[in-house]
Amino acid sequence: MWRRRALLLLRSGTRAKGKMHDHLDHVTGLEKRELLAHLAGDCDPFRIMAIKKGPGTFECPNLIPSAFDKRIVGCICHPDTNHIEYMWLHRGEPKRCGCGYWFELCPIAPL
Ligand SMILES: [Zn+2]
Known part of the structure; x- marks a missing residue:
């Protein structure tokens, strides 16, 4: 059996x-x-792949997707250089890079 x-x-x-x-x-x-x-x-x-910068003005900032309240962002300010400017972005606080482009955190659903 x-x-x-x-x-x-x-x-x-x-x-x-x-x-x-x-x-x-x-x-x-x-x-x-x-x-x-x-x-x-x-x-x-x-959402870790590079994003092509848009106009980047204060009224129309570059939107950086994040599922958290803050995220570190690297800006290649000038395409001819190898320097990357890193900065922390916090939710609800648009931030301007030294090159003049504005960035803002865009909330997305976590994976
Ligand atoms: Zn920059």
Whole structure:
């Protein structure tokens, strides 16, 4: 009787013999949410890719997405130099870089 049950369990298993489970079945937490975002077509779920600057005036600042109350931002003030100016942005407080561009934090939903 136990042999028959064991055979039934082996045959009804989801894993084929000699194959590993799918990676998505093993990951949990933040890594799983990141993988699901990639599968859904979002190639930058943490919003870490470089953003092309817009007008950057006080009335129309460059919007920096963040799921938190503050974020560090690097501004390449002049495209011909290799220097990056870093500054902290806080929610609700637009900030002007030394080059004259304005930046403001744009709240987004956390991943
Ligand atoms: Zn700058």
